[in-house]
Amino acid sequence: MAKLSQILSPEYQHAPLVVYSLDGVELLISLPQHQSTTDSVLAPSDIDIFNQSVYQGGPPPNERYILLIKNAWSYRFENSSIDAGTLFLTVAIVHSLDEREKNYNFLDGESCAEWIIDRMVKSYSPLDAESIEELKLNDLPFSETHLWIYPKKASDLEKIMKNGMHWYRGKTGHPSMGEPQPFFRIPINSRFALEMNIHFGGFNPEYFEFPETIETTKEFLLQEFLEHVRITYPPEILAQVTNTNTL
Amino acid sequence: MSTTLVTTKDAKKFVFFSPLTKGNCGRPIKIKASLLPQFISLVDPKSHDGQTIIRHIQGLRATAGQGGSYQNMNNAFEHMERVKHVQICYKILQVDANSPVGVYITDLRSAYAGDGKKAGLYSVGKVGSNLTIKDTLGLAISGANIVINGSCSSNEHASENALKLTSTSSTVLFYNPSHVVNELGFWSNPTKHANNAQLAASTLAEVLMKNQNRTSSLNWHIEGEGAALLVQALSKVTGELSNQKFRFIDPVGDTTTTINLLKGKKAQLASDVVSYSGKRAAAISLLGQRNKLANTIKSLVSPGHPVHQEREKNVNKLMSDTSVNAAKFSGAMNMANGGQTTFTDMLKQLQGLV
Numbered sequence: 001m002a003k004l005s006q007i008l009s010p011e012y013q014h015a016p017l018v019v020y021s022l023d024g025v026e027l028l029i030s031l032p033q034h035q036s037t038t039d040s041v042l043a044p045s046d047i048d049i050f051n052q053s054v055y056q057g058g059p060p061p062n063e064r065y066i067l068l069i070k071n072a073w074s075y076r077f078e079n080s081s082i083d084a085g086t087l088f089l090t091v092a093i094v095h096s097l098d099e100r101e102k103n104y105n106f107l108d109g110e111s112c113a114e115w116i117i118d119r120m121v122k123s124y125s126p127l128d129a130e131s132i133e134e135l136k137l138n139d140l141p142f143s144e145t146h147l148w149i150y151p152k153k154a155s156d157l158e159k160i161m162k163n164g165m166h167w168y169r170g171k172t173g174h175p176s177m178g179e180p181q182p183f184f185r186i187p188i189n190s191r192f193a194l195e196m197n198i199h200f201g202g203f204n205p206e207y208f209e210f211p212e213t214i215e216t217t218k219e220f221l222l223q224e225f226l227e228h229v230r231i232t233y234p235p236e237i238l239a240q241v242t243n244t245n246t247l
Numbered sequence: 248m249s250t251t252l253v254t255t256k257d258a259k260k261f262v263f264f265s266p267l268t269k270g271n272c273g274r275p276i277k278i279k280a281s282l283l284p285q286f287i288s289l290v291d292p293k294s295h296d297g298q299t300i301i302r303h304i305q306g307l308r309a310t311a312g313q314g315g316s317y318q319n320m321n322n323a324f325e326h327m328e329r330v331k332h333v334q335i336c337y338k339i340l341q342v343d344a345n346s347p348v349g350v351y352i353t354d355l356r357s358a359y360a361g362d363g364k365k366a367g368l369y370s371v372g373k374v375g376s377n378l379t380i381k382d383t384l385g386l387a388i389s390g391a392n393i394v395i396n397g398s399c400s401s402n403e404h405a406s407e408n409a410l411k412l413t414s415t416s417s418t419v420l421f422y423n424p425s426h427v428v429n430e431l432g433f434w435s436n437p438t439k440h441a442n443n444a445q446l447a448a449s450t451l452a453e454v455l456m457k458n459q460n461r462t463s464s465l466n467w468h469i470e471g472e473g474a475a476l477l478v479q480a481l482s483k484v485t486g487e488l489s490n491q492k493f494r495f496i497d498p499v500g501d502t503t504t505t506i507n508l509l510k511g512k513k514a515q516l517a518s519d520v521v522s523y524s525g526k527r528a529a530a531i532s533l534l535g536q537r538n539k540l541a542n543t544i545k546s547l548v549s550p551g552h553p554v555h556q557e558r559e560k561n562v563n564k565l566m567s568d569t570s571v572n573a574a575k576f577s578g579a580m581n582m583a584n585g586g587q588t589t590f591t592d593m594l595k596q597l598q599g600l601v
Contacts, residue, residue, distance in 0.1 A: 036400075036404060037399075037404070037408070038404055038407040038408060038411075039407070039411060057375055057376075063374070063375030063376075064375075065375050065376050067376050070376075072404075074400075081299075081329065081330055081331045081332075082360045083360050083400065085362075085401070086400060086401060086403070086404065088378070088403050088404075088407070090376045090377065090378075092375065092376040094375065123374040123375070124374065130370070130389050130390060130417065131370075131384065133389035134370075134383060134384040134385060134387065134388070134389045135384055137385065137387035137388075137389055138384055138385025138386065138387045139385075140384050140385055146384065148379075148381075172374075172377065172379075174379070174380065174381035174382070176381050176382035177380055177381060177382070177402075183377065195375070195376065195377075197376060197377040197378070199378055199403045200403075201362060201400065201401025201402065201403035201404055202360070202361070202362045202400055202401045203362065204360065204361060204362050204363040205363060206363050207360065
């Protein structure tokens with residue numbers, strides 16, 4: 001029924017421009033209209049990332065973060081009343097307080113990658129207490145398939161260039177849920193980073209003439225969205241990012 | 248071409264869909280007046296999708312039975328078309344020798360598109376701002392909460408809602424996918440061949456029975472169309488559910504019967520056993536059983552019970568909040584007896600209802 005070209009994308013040129021000034025770094029996103037009964041969030045443009053009271057999230061290993069954007073929009077098949085699927089997006093500022101002893105400098109490529117991996121290991125590595133309890137309750141032995149999929153070393157992270165900026169890209173997920181979902185990180189300054197998490201929902205193989213193209217389709221839609229995300233650094237930060245984040 | 252598919256007596260239960268479909272231009276289109284609750288639950292006439300569906304129905308004057316429709320292999324008069332998230336079932340026939348060949352809409356069903364993922368248990372949580380979802384490791388649940396979702400387009404959608412509903416950073420979701428919601432339907436009997444729904448109900452019944460032996464009680468949050476799946480599962484449960492507590496949020500379907508079934512299984516019911524937030528299908532579903540539901544909730548515990556006063560207060564508020572809408576709803580349903588009313592006139596009567 002549907003090929004890549006037959007999926008209708010949002011009209012980005014008519015989408016509202018969302019702007020944030022984050023310690024002098026400007027984030028600009030063409031954000032399609034929220035189309036879901038899930039909650040949407042749009043934090044104020046002038047949010048103060050140094051104000052600890054606006055952060056949420058639990059104690060370690062959970063990250064503390066400011067949720068800037070939570071949004072979801074649908075993709076339709078051309079000439080069909082059926083939605084192909086939905087992209088769920090969260091954009092957040094991350095500032096981990098519990099790793100200061102490591103003196104990460106997010107403007108340094110290696111240090112930033114190390115921080116991303118350290119966070120992943122802390123968040124996804126062990127079986128949490130609830131999972132251990134579940135294994136006991138269900139009389140099940142531990143298996144590697146119970147563990148999350150996440151980047152375990154810096155080389156598992158991809159560095160991509162989009163609109164002149166270097167992003168770190170990786171995937172997290174659980175083997176029981178099929179393909180892991182993409183995430184993106186980019187430094188704001190030496191201590192703060194911007195994270196984008198993407199989840200694709202829907203994309204039912206039943207509605208695709210060529211189900212094997214679904215992952216390619218998602219990647220195309222993802223790249224299309226990323227084209228509409230722009231980061232502008234102040235010159236002094238840009239110089240450091242450019243010096244240390246060479247691809 | 249007289250036929251007994253719609254008898255002359257049955258034909259009186261149909262009204263013209265709109266002034267445009269009275270047969271002055273193209274085939275007349277009639278719809279069973281009793282489909283009003285289904286229609287208003289599924290179609291928001293103010294929305295773009297709702298207008299598309301209404302225009303499509305009016306267009307059946309010229310297009311009924313053509314390219315976009317499916318024909319019943321066993322009955323050449325019966326057709327089905329899917330528009331947006333609604334399946335329209337109709338017959339093209341002549342009721343008597345004096346009538347023109349017309350289109351008779353006999354049923355409306357939900358046809359939500361979903362992700363095709365299997366019904367069952369999923370662990371839902373957050374790592375920072377990132378949503379995490381995985382299969383649970385078995386049917387025994389270690390956490391305190393479990394959600395059965397209503398109509399949702401994907402597991403991700405249902406998971407986000409489950410976290411919101413339980414106000415927690417992690418919960419268990421019994422995923423009720425669209426293909427199960429569509430099969431169960433909430434206005435008519437489930438189809439005999441609803442294999443997906445039967446499988447989902449069997450799995451849910453196993454979860455209910457497996458978690459009866461917990462040391463602490465399990466809190467079930469049943470949302471929207473999830474109530475229909477619970478009813479199916481309850482018919483497969485053997486034994487009591489005394490260690491499990493149920494709460495319904497915007498339930499769709501026969502909530503009164505569901506509560507009575509739970510009572511029969513000695514299940515616990517939350518103090519706010521039923522709550523409504525104004526969602527269209529739930530609001531319409533409530534109007535059809537308002538008095539019966541209120542009496543059932545009031546009778547659950549005797550005066551003096553710790554939750555009696557709170558429930559009494561909630562039910563009284565629900566009755567007072569919905570009294571105007573109940574009168575509107577009843578007025579709209581009675582309009583069909585007037586003879587000249589069209590379905591869109593009945594819809595107008597319900598304006599502002601949800």
